[in-house]
Amino acid sequence: MRCDISTDSDIDMAEAIVRAYLRPVKVGERIAAAFLATSAGYDDADGYRPRASVRREVMPLGDLYERSARLGALLDRRPDWGPGVSLRSISIMVAVGLQRAGFTGTEAALEAAEAAARPNSLISDFFAKELRGTTWNALGISIRISVALTASRLLGGTAAQTRNSLALSCAAAGGFASGFASELVLPLTVRDGISNAFLARKGFTGALHPIMGRRGLLAVMAPDAEPGPIQELGARLREI
Amino acid sequence: MVALASELADRVSTVDYRALPDSVRREAGRGLANIVAVTMAGLMQEASEIAVQASVDMAEFGEVPILGKDVQLSEGAAAMVIGVAAHVDDYDDTHLETVIHPSAVPFAALVPLLWSSGSIGATASGNDFLRAYLLGCEVELRLGRAMSPSHYDRGWHITGTCGVVGAAVSAACFLHLSREQTARAIALATGMTVGQRESFGTMAKSWHVGQAAKNGLTAARAAAAGTAVAGDVLDRRGGYLDMLSGRIDQEAVLNEFGDDWLFGEDTYKPYPCGIVAHPLIDAGLVLHGKSIDWAGVDVLDVRCNPLVPELMGARSPSTPLEARFSAVHDMASAVVDGYFDLRSLTEGAISRGSVARIRDKIRLLDDPDVARDAAEVSVRLDGGELVEAAVQHARGSAARPLTTEELHNKVDMAAERNPDAPSGQEVWETVMSLEVSDLRSLRKILHKGVMA
Numbered sequence: 001m002r003c004d005i006s007t008d009s010d011i012d013m014a015e016a017i018v019r020a021y022l023r024p025v026k027v028g029e030r031i032a033a034a035f036l037a038t039s040a041g042y043d044d045a046d047g048y049r050p051r052a053s054v055r056r057e058v059m060p061l062g063d064l065y066e067r068s069a070r071l072g073a074l075l076d077r078r079p080d081w082g083p084g085v086s087l088r089s090i091s092i093m094v095a096v097g098l099q100r101a102g103f104t105g106t107e108a109a110l111e112a113a114e115a116a117a118r119p120n121s122l123i124s125d126f127f128a129k130e131l132r133g134t135t136w137n138a139l140g141i142s143i144r145i146s147v148a149l150t151a152s153r154l155l156g157g158t159a160a161q162t163r164n165s166l167a168l169s170c171a172a173a174g175g176f177a178s179g180f181a182s183e184l185v186l187p188l189t190v191r192d193g194i195s196n197a198f199l200a201r202k203g204f205t206g207a208l209h210p211i212m213g214r215r216g217l218l219a220v221m222a223p224d225a226e227p228g229p230i231q232e233l234g235a236r237l238r239e240i
Numbered sequence: 241m242v243a244l245a246s247e248l249a250d251r252v253s254t255v256d257y258r259a260l261p262d263s264v265r266r267e268a269g270r271g272l273a274n275i276v277a278v279t280m281a282g283l284m285q286e287a288s289e290i291a292v293q294a295s296v297d298m299a300e301f302g303e304v305p306i307l308g309k310d311v312q313l314s315e316g317a318a319a320m321v322i323g324v325a326a327h328v329d330d331y332d333d334t335h336l337e338t339v340i341h342p343s344a345v346p347f348a349a350l351v352p353l354l355w356s357s358g359s360i361g362a363t364a365s366g367n368d369f370l371r372a373y374l375l376g377c378e379v380e381l382r383l384g385r386a387m388s389p390s391h392y393d394r395g396w397h398i399t400g401t402c403g404v405v406g407a408a409v410s411a412a413c414f415l416h417l418s419r420e421q422t423a424r425a426i427a428l429a430t431g432m433t434v435g436q437r438e439s440f441g442t443m444a445k446s447w448h449v450g451q452a453a454k455n456g457l458t459a460a461r462a463a464a465a466g467t468a469v470a471g472d473v474l475d476r477r478g479g480y481l482d483m484l485s486g487r488i489d490q491e492a493v494l495n496e497f498g499d500d501w502l503f504g505e506d507t508y509k510p511y512p513c514g515i516v517a518h519p520l521i522d523a524g525l526v527l528h529g530k531s532i533d534w535a536g537v538d539v540l541d542v543r544c545n546p547l548v549p550e551l552m553g554a555r556s557p558s559t560p561l562e563a564r565f566s567a568v569h570d571m572a573s574a575v576v577d578g579y580f581d582l583r584s585l586t587e588g589a590i591s592r593g594s595v596a597r598i599r600d601k602i603r604l605l606d607d608p609d610v611a612r613d614a615a616e617v618s619v620r621l622d623g624g625e626l627v628e629a630a631v632q633h634a635r636g637s638a639a640r641p642l643t644t645e646e647l648h649n650k651v652d653m654a655a656e657r658n659p660d661a662p663s664g665q666e667v668w669e670t671v672m673s674l675e676v677s678d679l680r681s682l683r684k685i686l687h688k689g690v691m692a
Contacts (some may be wrong), residue, residue, distance in 0.1 A: 077470030135478035137431070171439055172401075172451060176479070179470030184462060188326035188432070192451070197321075198294040199447070204287065204560075206444035207436070215437040221483075223394065 012213055013230070016237040018162045021149040023240065028108045031117060034089070036109055038096045048182040058108060087124050089117035091144055091150040098154045102138075112153045120146040122236050129229040130222045140185045147193025148200075155201045167206025168196035170217040206233020241491040244475035244493060245430075247282050249423035251497040252409060257371035264501050265675065271333060272575055273345040273671040274508045276685070277654035278332050281582060282325035283307055287443040290342075291321045291450060293508030304352045305687035315352035316424060316454045323348035323450030327399070328443070328565045329582065331654065335505055336382035336612060336638055338402075338667055339392055339515075341449075347404030348453035349460075349632035353414050354683050360415060366674030368414060369682065374503060376410030376456075376634040379426075381502040386492040387485035392437075393558040394433075394486070400435025400448030401484060404667035407456020408463075418503030424464035427473045429456050430480035441554065444578045472648035508647055511580050511635040517567035519615035524574030526629040527617065534575075536622025541590035543616040544573070545605040553604070559587040572599035582657055628689060661685075 092113045099109035127138040148169040152162040173193065175185045198210055200206075213215050218225045257265070271370040273509035277675045283306070292309050295317035305322055313321065324331055326344035333343050350372055354361045376606055381597035384391070392398045408429035412422040432455035435448035463469075475480045481488045507643050521544060527540075543546075544567075563569050563585055575578040583589065610616070613634040619627045633639035642650065652664030661667070662685045670681045 070403065135483060166440070167442075168444055168447060171436050171444060171448065172434045172455075173431060176473060176483075179473045179476075179479075180431040181428060181462065181467045183466060183467045184428070184431075184458075188455075188458065195294070195298065198297050199290060202290040202294045202297070204290050204294070204444070205442040206447075207442060209437040209438060210436075213436075213438040217436065219438075220436050222397045 013234055013237075014163055014166060014209070014232060015159075017119065017123070017145075017149070017166060018159050020122075020237050020240050021115055021153055022159060022162060023115055024113045025111055027107075027114045027137035031092070031114045032108050032110060034092050035096065035113055038089070039100075050189050064223045087120035087142060088117045090186075091120055091146055094190070094194065095146050095154060096148050097109075097168060098151065104156075108173055110152060115153065116146060118151040118240050119237065122233055126229050126233040130218060130225045134222055135176050135178070136173060136221055136239045137175040137180065137185060138179045140189045141170075142174075143173055143186065144169045144172070144189040144196070145194040147197040148188050151194050151197035152176075152200060157197065157201050160202075161200045162197075162198075163201035163204045164204060165193075165197045167201060167208075167210040168204065169193055171206065173221075243423070243471040244481075244490070246423040246425055247421075247469060247494055248409075248474075248497075249412075251420045251494060252375050252379065252413065252422060253419045255375060255498050257367050257370065257374070263421040264374070264504060265370070267504055267506065269273075269674065270371050270508070270644070270674050271343050271377070271503065271672070272347070272370065272373055272505055273651050273668055274647060275326055275332055275347045277651040277661075277664060277667050278329060278417075279322060279326040279344075279347070280667070281331065281654040281657035282306060282328045283309070283321075283448075285328045287328045288321060288325040290443070290480070291447075295321065295524060301564050303355045305355065307687050308658060309387065313352075315356040316455060318352040319358075319448035319457050320447075321451040322351050322445075323453040324446040326446075327449040327495040328446035328561075329512045329585075330445075330514060331582070333506050333507050333508050334379055334515045335384070335502065336507065336515065337505065337608065338381060338388045339398060340381055340384045341399045342377040342380055342403075342406070342503065343373075345399065345452045345456065346380065346406045346451045348450060349376070349407035349411050349456045350414055351686060353458070354679055354686070357415060359664060361679065364414065364679055366677045366679060369679055370674060372410045374501075375413055375504045376406040376408075377506070378406075378501060379409045379499075380406030380541060382493045382497070383481075386489050386503065387481060387487075390487045391485040394484075395437045396484060396635065397435030397437050397439065397445065397448050398431075399451045401433040403449065404432050404452040404456045404459070405480075406435060407453045407457075408459040408624070411457050411460035412463065415460060415464060417460065418500035419691045423465045423471065424467070425460040425471055426528045427471060428459035428462055428467060429467045430474050431469075432456075432459060433480070433484070437551075439583055440551070440561045440646060441557075443561065468677075479643055505638055506651065507636050507638055510642060510644050510646070511570070512582055513564040513570050513580075514552045514567075515634075515636075516545060517552050517570045518636060519613055519631040520544060520548065520567050520571040520617075521574045521580045522574060522613050522631045522634050523617045523629050524580070525578060526631075527575050527619070527645050528578040530627060532619065532621065532627065534598055534601070537619055538602055539620070540598070540601045541605055541618045542601050542608050543605045543610055545610045545612045545613060545614070546608055548615075549604045549606050555599070555616075557590060560587065561591045562592060566599075568599045568602040568604065569595065571602060572596075581653065582626075613639065 146188040244528040300317035306320035
């Protein structure tokens with residue numbers, strides 16, 4: 001049985017997640033190298049050609065979610081990255097895309113990618129554990145949240161706006177773990193994460209307790225979720 | 241065993257709109273007129289404007305005009321904006337058994353296709369549009385019925401979770417997808433569900449509708465492009481129905497499909513707020529007529545269905561969106577004004593002290609024996625006199641539906657809220673004549689500034 005999870009802990013959790021993505025960071029060499037590699041790949045390495053209908057001045061954003069899958073996959077195959085880097089590469093992808101689109105400078109993009117790396121990994125682990133007994137695609141949900149929070153930082157979102165981007169991102173499924181068109185999951189969730197950050201930046205509001213509210217993500221998707229991973233996530237976020 | 245998505249696609253494909261009974265086609269017309277007008281009013285809301293501005297920032301430009309906005313958006317972005325507008329006022333429609341608002345999501349998925357589907361949108365008939373709208377709503381309601389009440393009770397926002405499949409069906413119908421493609425569109429949509437009730441009282445509730453419409457369109461487009469998906473994802477163990485509900489009545493999905501129309505049970509909201517508060521508002525209107533001196537009243541007792549405090553229990557709303565989920569506020573507003581409509585939900589209207597003073601006296605006494613569309617109120621006056629009022633069936637409920645005249649008046653009032661919209665009369669006439677026309681007239685009222 002799921003233990004009682006109070007909304008008080010959700011306030012802390014949502015705040016802790018937002019704080020982790022917005023915290024000041026020093027950019028490490030690995031993120032910088034990956035950012036440069038992605039940026040180069042953005043120009044030509046994947047052979048992608050943007051749609052003619054996408055306006056040139058914002059092209060990198062307009063086609064971002066279409067090419068995210070192939071560039072994300074490209075990065076993940078790099079031997080020096082090691083396993084389990086999907087979400088990190090996606091955040092770098094978003095940072096490069098928004099920087100190219102003129103929404104942020106290179107330094108800020110690098111910082112956002114650095115800031116996202118650790119919480120991305122924690123969130124991915126958390127949903128993988130909590131949704132283990134279900135057939136929901138935990139990675140799809142994690143990607144949408146990671147992208148939204150990274151994008152919100154890059155767009156200059158306040159803590160309240162970033163929290164609303166988290167709320168919107170918790171309110172949708174990300175496909176099923178099997179049998180669902182896996183090739184759609186990455187583009188769709190990246191698209192939605194970016195869209196949620198833009199909506200929140202303009203003032204769109206969402207639930208205050210999106211993850212552990214009485215009718216929040218865990219209550220509906222994983223009603224038998226155990227409190228262990230929740231407490232673990234909270235503690236590890238505080239350690240960042 | 242044939243997968244449910246395939247069977248559903250088969251049933252959908254066999255429906256000949258022109259052969260449907262007059263009563264069903266009439267309801268499709270009434271439902272469409274209602275949602276068109278409500279969407280026009282909703283486009284004036286902040287949430288709709290934010291959705292437009294965010295789409296512009298993302299360069300989501302395309303062919304779809306948005307009424308009153310100087311922009312043409314991609315079909316996905318337009319579906320989002322229209323979905324938000326269709327539901328943000330909570331003024332659309334409700335199927336009370338499932339608590340689904342059936343029209344908004346399929347409608348929001350269909351409107352962009354009037355412009356973005358190329359030759360299909362240009363040559364389709366009014367009947368094609370009505371058929372696609374009706375079938376999307378019907379599939380949505382049948383899935384909802386199969387999962388009710390446990391699905392909603394768990395905390396899902398059923399309009400978003402079932403609406404996404406309805407949107408996929410509507411788009412598939414309008415785009416003339418094959419049965420096999422339609423089955424795939426249904427299956428793909430099941431993995432793109434949207435909405436939890438935790439968001440109620442925030443803009444995200446209407447976002448569920450917009451996102452579900454966008455996702456349904458995506459599912460139809462992906463199915464048309466040949467995207468593969470497991471055919472049994474709707475009904476297999478661990479699939480859509482299983483994951484969304486503890487108890488499933490799978491027969492409810494297909495039983496008498498095409499003969500027995502759940503959409504015929506749809507009701508149109510007379511008041512722009514959660515439907516369980518409607519009997520309380522009716523009672524408030526009765527009390528308004530009794531000229532009570534509220535200064536001498538300590539308590540206003542309301543016996544109501546448990547869903548009232550469950551869904552609309554906010555005591556002191558501070559925004560119009562929160563007020564839409566405060567039964568005590570909405571009732572107090574009706575007591576003070578003698579009406580409850582879009583005028584009652586402005587920032588100024590909800591912050592009035594006269595409303596707050598009565599609101600604070602209202603005590604909700606939930607009672608499972610009180611029907612969802614009923615309420616009983618009692619007030620002990622200063623001199624000891626007891627004033628009572630009972631509402632057996634709320635106005636606009638299935639037992640007391642809006643008359644055609646009342647619905648027409650609602651369409652007039654909603655359209656009037658948007659200075660860029662045509663008159664309610666033009667909306668009404670256009671939709672009611674859609675069966676014998678092409679879609680130019682519908683395109684014209686949905687954006688009068690763009691060439692139809």
